[in-house]
Amino acid sequence: MKNEVHPYTQWVDLASRQLGGQVLQSSDDFFAEMENLIKPEAPVFIDGKYTDRGKWMDGWESRRKREEGHDWAILRLGAAGNIVGFNVCTRFFAGNAPKQISIEACYSAETPNADTEWTMLIEQLDVQPDSDNFIDVGHGADSVWSHLRLNIFPDGGVARLRVYGKAVLNKDWLLPNEPVDLAAVNNGARPLMCSDMFFSSMNNLLMPGRGVNMGDGWETKRRRGGRETDWIIIALAAPGTLHKVCVDTAYFKGNFPHSFTLDALYMPSGEVHPDSAWQPVIERQLLSADSEHFYRNEVINTEQVFTHIRLSIYPDGGVSRLRVIGYPVSEE
Template sequence: MAFEKVKEIIKNPPAFAALNDLAAARLGGKVLYATDDFFAEKENLILQGRGIFITDKYTDRGKWMDGWESRRKRTPGHDWAVIQLAAPGRIKGFDIDTNFFLGNHPPHASVEAAYLSEEVTDWEAVPWKEILPKSPLDAGSQNFYESISSEIFTHVRLHIYPDGGVARFRVYGEIFKNWDTTGNDETIDLAAAINGAVSIACNDMFFSHMGNLIMPNRGANMGDGWETKRNRTPGNRDWVIVKLATKGTIEKALVDTGHFKGNYPDSCTIEACYAEEDSKVINDEVAWQTILPSQKLGADAEHEFDISNKEIFSHVRLNIFPDGGVSRLRLFGKKA
């Protein structure tokens, strides 16, 4: 299975695609170098979304494309790009998305990775380790592959053979944070993706993904949050579960309804639990405690709440009533 493409329909992607994208620009990832980005800039690789297509849009170099595209190679060799991950992490899998690249996608790709602690001037001299062997790519498709290494890396190098265009490159995995460097009295955001938190389950994310809740900064727009569909069931409750970056005590919560004006939830509660296994939490085989009783929410605003429960928790569940959108969830506290 390690070398095989994950053959699943896009509506039901592989399990690793639920993890954080360690290469995402909005999380802090950076495209540092590419051998060639003549037609479309290398930085597009790690932007949000799958990329768009504008029929009659051209630049002075050719057709405008929302991705990374190199020129047609007329010499030996192939093209590649180097991405610095937002934080060190264990890589579980990839999505090499060739959306809208139909007659110009690379037939094959591979991925290497490295752990680097110093600035690099010669990318060829880096001791790269192959974590995805040369594998076929389909045109205009999300191409999911598993990583064959569980080591911790800081950088990846995407190879395309021999040239062409890739719309987006996702590097799904688990952020590694050395918690020994965090003081016991230091206040941190236990729900921040950059610290290692991850949204692991929800009952509905019809309009936008639950992972947006724990991204850095305030939401850029209404699509940059977690929004459920309109529910007509009396007394409905929508919910999302976040696995904390590390087990700890929660002192303050911030529920941000930024950009949600006619579709913010009427109210919310927050529950928490302690569990060693995510599966038990997802299957509701844990004892939830209410750490924030029902609170009214307003439109397009940050809501701060003090949490009086000082127990140690590993997961939280944000409940919204009856439905709607929340831009960000922050849970400030201390590591256990």
Template sequence: MTDFTELVDLASERLGGEVLWATDEFFGPKENLLKAAAPVFIPDKYTDAGKWMDGWETRRHRAPDHDWCQIRLGAPGIVRGIVVDTAHFTGNFPEKCSLEASADQQEWTELLAPSGLRGAAQNCFAIHDPFRYTHLRFHIYPDGGVARLRVHGELIPERLDDFINLAAMENGGRVIEASDMFFGSRHNLICPGRSTGMHDGWETRRRRGPGHDWAILELAAHGEIRRVEVDTFHFKGNFPESCSLETEAGQEILPRTRLQAHTGHVFESELKPASASRVRFCIYPDGGVSRLRIFGIPTELGRAAHAVRLWNSLTPAEARNRFLGCCGSRSWANAMTAARPFASMEAIFEAGVRIWRGLAREDWLEAFAAHSRIGERTSDELAASEQSGTNSASSAVLGELARLNRDSEAKFGYIYIVCATGKSADQMLALLRSRLANDPQEELGIAAEEQLRITQLRLQKTGSSR
């Protein structure tokens, strides 16, 4: 196996992955493809269709075509490699397979060209593509059976809520290292939901010398840690005597604390104030833990890092559309898309300013035209939020805004552009009155700077998903 298999399985049914559709599933249902459990073989088990197989298996093809299925990933992310497991398929496995990916189910990108498969084997293929996807098309040539498909990659969630499980796999958390995993994988610690048994937890061998076992977690985002949950469910004679938690730098978060068998432990008042992006979870001296949850609030540093990662990983088409949502100039959106990857949010802001100020007047006017008029009802949720200061305005103020909006548009050739965030209707009306006295060139410059403020706020909101 290769290094990418240590990354999360983005297609896992445990994360919500699903095979949406398949050309055929005569011998084995498509749902088998994403099962978490390893495939099994039962020699004497048959069905009305024929020999029972623990996998997706299609009937034999007599026409010059092939079978394929469409998969919705359990979580969006960058695919780093796949494992096509043909376990127990010896004379009925496909000759080749290929893989396509999409972020919108309209534009599809080939991640893996048709590649040869071996029977009864874990066929590993590294993928070299930097973009974040949500759906896959898995092709087999021409037909046959595949036991399991594992799609390993870097999980990049759409948003970070205000209070989240920073360790959770579904939020982008990872267990990057552990002292031992003799009986159970370290990755089980952060799987969704409650564990189903000892096999579904992290368990180390019996320690015969000094020391203790540990696991290092990379959190979904740098965050302030507020609550820790340690589950020892199903571990009754083999649970750790105690546990502790500290930052990567060694700052204590949870002092060494006793644990009980087959119990869900919740720690809040016991925690010391701490912010971290990586933590070390220690168990004394050894044993099994089914789940570890670390709840907290993503910091501004964590949100910014997530935003940059999200912007950089969007497909070109998706990035262009989201940039257009921040600024309606196609030239600006195209240039921002081409300027990726960005090193920081500051770099995104700087590129946005540089590109905006280098555009032609026609590009500025195109951006202005994408806005709704101040005070008018709009179905655009982002614009409605920005203009929320008009919600409590009187009908007289709204009427005056509408009248002066028309005067401004007649004089300058475009609608009144103002960064409405944090402004009341009265404030925006006063600004509009004063700006009607400007000459066209002066007003164009002011409107361009207001558009820039709007763009920067939207970049921050869209990227941080807050």
């Protein structure tokens, strides 16, 4: 099974339930619950399945509006951050999709209320039924947002809302000299590129918690000649020094990598590639099945500040999670 390729492969879904995203309220979800908007799996259609309110649909669907106005849903992002684009997915909503949508955003430590000031990120525009509707963010892309309001005109159904971007590490929340997982998505890390992700997405590698099954990790196809290794390049949550690493092969039993290395570099411009001037952080280490592997004494170059890491696995296989504990440093 190959993963769907979309324009935001390098970015993370900030509304994901895995990060703690939540649909807080909606104007109406008579036909299908608002919580479906951020379900992690792709939407499905089940022919002949009905509820006492009508056809069962895998998304958020309001009733037909018979008065002026429009419907809306408010979401709390799992991680506050910068947003680069959306997918307003109307898959399987063919005759009942909205005609148009708009998206507003705010940053708030509290749940939005009637006094909340919203900023329009996506002006009202047409969306296609039964489709992925990818929308780039222009205005407001450099700002940090915590909540969204999806407006649909005038009513209808949206299967999923994906919010692609980068979490921003809130350094004000950290204690003095507190170590941080600099490879965690919810702190602001993100995968930039990898050699292969045939079976499962590179984004999974940096998600919170342990993997829930073999599909919840980064897994490459079986290597048949050619290069001897697969690799993934990750932008750290912040520049920092690296001191402790965990490589977790949870659920990978017959397909874990034989071994791995970890390298890093300092490149604040972000212009990295597989053949950049990488420096070793952990020399080649053996891995085992379905286990957490911890490294502290093996970590070298601990005084150096890095912005990116490269995990190389030999020759191929699956890794569930990668944790890189270190100390963020000021870029000033």
